[in-house]
Amino acid sequence: MIGFRFYGEITGVYDSGLTPAVASGQSNAVSAAGKGLEAGAGLIGSRAWRHSKFSVEYKGKYRQYINSPLLNGSDQFLAIEYKQLLQRHLSVDLKENLGTSTLANGELAYFPVTGTNALALPTNELFDVRTDYLQSSVDLLWDATPQLSVSFGGQGFLVRRESLALADLIGYTARSDVAYRLTRHQTISASYNYVAFNFQRTFADANLQIAALGYAIAFSRDWDFSAQAGAIRTETRGLNQIAIDPAIAAIIGQNIATVSFLRKAYLPVVEARLTRRWNRSQYMLAYSRTVTPGNGVYLTSRQSMGTISYAYMGYRRLAVRLNGEYAELSPLGQALGKYTNWQGGVRMTYTLARDVFLELDYEHRYYTTQDLGYRRDSTRLSLGLAFSPSETPLAFW
Amino acid sequence: MVAVARKKILLVEDELPLLQLVEKYLRRLGFDVETHSTSAGALRSFEAGPADYDLVVADLGMPDLPGDTLLTRMLETRADLRVVICSGSPFFIEKLPEALRRQVVFLQKPFVPKMLAEAVERLLTHSKNEPPAV
Numbered sequence: 001m002i003g004f005r006f007y008g009e010i011t012g013v014y015d016s017g018l019t020p021a022v023a024s025g026q027s028n029a030v031s032a033a034g035k036g037l038e039a040g041a042g043l044i045g046s047r048a049w050r051h052s053k054f055s056v057e058y059k060g061k062y063r064q065y066i067n068s069p070l071l072n073g074s075d076q077f078l079a080i081e082y083k084q085l086l087q088r089h090l091s092v093d094l095k096e097n098l099g100t101s102t103l104a105n106g107e108l109a110y111f112p113v114t115g116t117n118a119l120a121l122p123t124n125e126l127f128d129v130r131t132d133y134l135q136s137s138v139d140l141l142w143d144a145t146p147q148l149s150v151s152f153g154g155q156g157f158l159v160r161r162e163s164l165a166l167a168d169l170i171g172y173t174a175r176s177d178v179a180y181r182l183t184r185h186q187t188i189s190a191s192y193n194y195v196a197f198n199f200q201r202t203f204a205d206a207n208l209q210i211a212a213l214g215y216a217i218a219f220s221r222d223w224d225f226s227a228q229a230g231a232i233r234t235e236t237r238g239l240n241q242i243a244i245d246p247a248i249a250a251i252i253g254q255n256i257a258t259v260s261f262l263r264k265a266y267l268p269v270v271e272a273r274l275t276r277r278w279n280r281s282q283y284m285l286a287y288s289r290t291v292t293p294g295n296g297v298y299l300t301s302r303q304s305m306g307t308i309s310y311a312y313m314g315y316r317r318l319a320v321r322l323n324g325e326y327a328e329l330s331p332l333g334q335a336l337g338k339y340t341n342w343q344g345g346v347r348m349t350y351t352l353a354r355d356v357f358l359e360l361d362y363e364h365r366y367y368t369t370q371d372l373g374y375r376r377d378s379t380r381l382s383l384g385l386a387f388s389p390s391e392t393p394l395a396f397w
Numbered sequence: 398m399v400a401v402a403r404k405k406i407l408l409v410e411d412e413l414p415l416l417q418l419v420e421k422y423l424r425r426l427g428f429d430v431e432t433h434s435t436s437a438g439a440l441r442s443f444e445a446g447p448a449d450y451d452l453v454v455a456d457l458g459m460p461d462l463p464g465d466t467l468l469t470r471m472l473e474t475r476a477d478l479r480v481v482i483c484s485g486s487p488f489f490i491e492k493l494p495e496a497l498r499r500q501v502v503f504l505q506k507p508f509v510p511k512m513l514a515e516a517v518e519r520l521l522t523h524s525k526n527e528p529p530a531v
Contacts, residue, residue: 201509203418237414239507257485258507260415 004045007388011038011359013063017378018071019104021127021163031376036065036072038382051085063102071128073102089143093153097121098134119171119195120157124303124327124341125295126367126374130162137173147181159293166296168200179214189214191228197293197300203260204238206300206332208291212269227272232291236263236300236333263333267291267302280314294329297372298339301329317351337370349386357386404521405429409439409455409467410483419454422510423517436462440470447475452520454513457484472497479520483508 017031040061047054057079064072077099085091097120104125120135139153152175159169172195179189195208212230219225241256249255273286285308292303309323324344345363352358361382368375406428410416416432423430431450433439436459443450453471457464468480478500482488485506490498502516 198421201511203415203422203510205418205421237418239415241507252486254486260412260418262414262417 003047004043005388006041006043007386008041009039009359009384009386011040011361011382011384012036013038013380013382015378015380017365017376018065018068018128019126019376019378020071021129021161021165031378032068034065034068034071036063036068038063038384053081053083055081071102073130075099075101075103077101091141093137093139093141095137095155096135098132100130100132102128102130104128117155117173117193119155119173119293120159120169122159122295124292124298124329124339124367126297126339126369126376127163127166129166132160134158149179149181151175151177151179159296161296163296164201167202167204167294167299168296169197169293170200171195171197171293185218187214187216189216189228191230195291199238199293199299202239202299204236204299206234206236206291206293208235209233210269210290212271222277224275225273228270230269232267232269234263234265234267234291234300234332237261238299238333240333240335242335261333265332281310281312283310284308291332292329294331295339297369297374298329298331298336299334301331301334301339304328319349321347336372339367339369341365341367345380352385355387355389357388359384359386403427403429404451405431405449406517407439407443407450407453407455408432409436409453409459409464410434411456411459419513422513423454426514426517428517435459436464436467440467443471444474447471447478450478452479452481452517454481454483454517457482457486457488468501481513481516481520 012035014033014035016033018034019031038061040059042057042059044057045055057077059077060074062074078096080096082094083091097118101122104127105122118135120133122131122133125131135155135157137153137155139151141149141151143149154172154174156172157169158171161168173193175191175193177189177191179187181187191210191212191214193208193210195210197206199205210230210232212228214226214228216224216226237260239258239260241258244252244255244257268289269291270287270289272288273284275282275284287306289302289304292301293299294301305325305327307323307325309321311319311321313319322345325341327341329339343363343365345361348360350358359382361380363380364378365380366377406423408416408420408423408430410419410432411434413434416434420430420432431442433442439455440462443453453468455464455468459467464482464484468482471478472480480501481504482501483504483506487505488503490501490503493501500520502520504512504516
């Protein structure tokens with residue numbers, strides 16, 4: 001079986017709050033409005049053989065601003081997956097995700113990222129700065145019985161940010177998972193993950209051990225619910241700069257001291273997702289509370305994130321996708337206040353003629369950072385034409 | 398094939414998390430690193446085999462024996478020792494005897510990993526008679 005679909009698009013774009021990275025010491029990132037043109041293309045598809053399956057997804061976009069040429073650039077995203085049946089009950093799954101973006105959060109800004117093991121994908125980024133990322137994983141899956149399956153795997157990931165003021169990341173994960181199918185519609189699971197973050201350009205690292213129990217149920221053909229709960233043991237190391245008492249500062253001649261920290265903590269981990277499907281629409285609610293490697297300013301942080309999305313397809317020629325997200329980062333060890341992000345958007349496609357669509361994207365993002373003073377309140381709007389010889393509406397890509 | 402010995406660094410820092418982070422970074426750069434969280438321990442190891450070390454990275458503000466005293470004692474034992482001094486307080490390298498300035502680099506805290514790598518590389522790749530670039 002083979003099936004590939006592609007699209008091409010050209011759109012006009014307006015962004016009210018482009019925010020390049022600033023040198024440290026400045027209290028506020030300077031945002032500027034930009035308007036310009038974007039040209040993009042994408043491909044999604046898969047091919048299956050008797051014992052293996054290959055799937056690929058690519059999205060690329062080049063952006064040129066009329067009034068902010070320094071922020072011109074491209075976003076590229078590629079996801080590849082290859083599954084191979086090694087023996088009757090044993091298979092291997094290889095995944096590669098890589099991309100580069102000049103836009104904070106890149107294309108993913110439009111789509112809620114609910115997978116908490118997507119550690120390299122840029123979410124909650126503060127600045128519109130070139131960010132490259134790569135995440136490779138390999139998993140071995142063994143179906144011990146029709147009910148019981150066991151998997152072992154690992155992944156390596158890296159994030160490189162162009163700004164020297166932001167930390168880069170190299171990390172890896174080792175994991176194991178046992179799932180038991182209670183009934184046709186219910187599965188329970190237990191998992192263990194070891195995660196290591198090694199930050200670059202700064203002295204900081206973290207080790208996480210995550211143990212969780214999971215439960216998934218399909219209430220009916222249209223309702224799915226899954227949840228995981230457990231605990232994370234975190235061990236984070238790094239440096240903090242602290243203000244020195246003015247009286248002492250006057251004597252020693254310096255206002256700030258650098259101190260190192262080693263923090264060990266036990267935190268809850270929670271993930272839950274509810275999906276409801278109708279003939280022509282679907283909504284999804286997700287909540288997670290876990291630990292992330294941060295965004296280059298915030299390093300290892302506790303993250304709480306809630307997302308909601310709704311997709312509707314079928315009112316004559318119209319397809320619509322709505323999404324909203326709330327995220328909060330609290331650093332584990334760094335002397336920084338909370339980062340809070342609200343964002344929401346709508347993506348619409350309207351069929352003008354066979355395979356030709358009118359596209360409209362609107363996104364609003366608002367974030368604040370306690371202590372640092374960075375904040376952003378921006379709107380991004382794009383309108384254009386797309387060509388896609390596919391039955392899947394572009395709003396769902 | 399000729400085996401190339403790895404350069405050995407003696408790292409002295411009383412803040413344990415920083416000691417571990419710097420050790421990890423220097424190991425990643427390919428160095429053999431011996432760590433001490435006290436000056437006394439570092440001095441004992443050094444005096445037992447001064448020729449074993451290619452470089453010393455030491456914090457100036459050690460609580461048991463000040464870093465400058467530690468380094469003076471080490472330099473008395475081995476005059477050609479190369480040293481990276483780290484401190485949150487200013488340190489004027491001009492106060493050192495001129496002969497020593499060529500083998501000592503000062504890093505003001507906070508420094509980023511790249512600055513440490515450059516300082517180490519500078520000291521290890523330049524001969525004693527050649528002043529390290531500042």
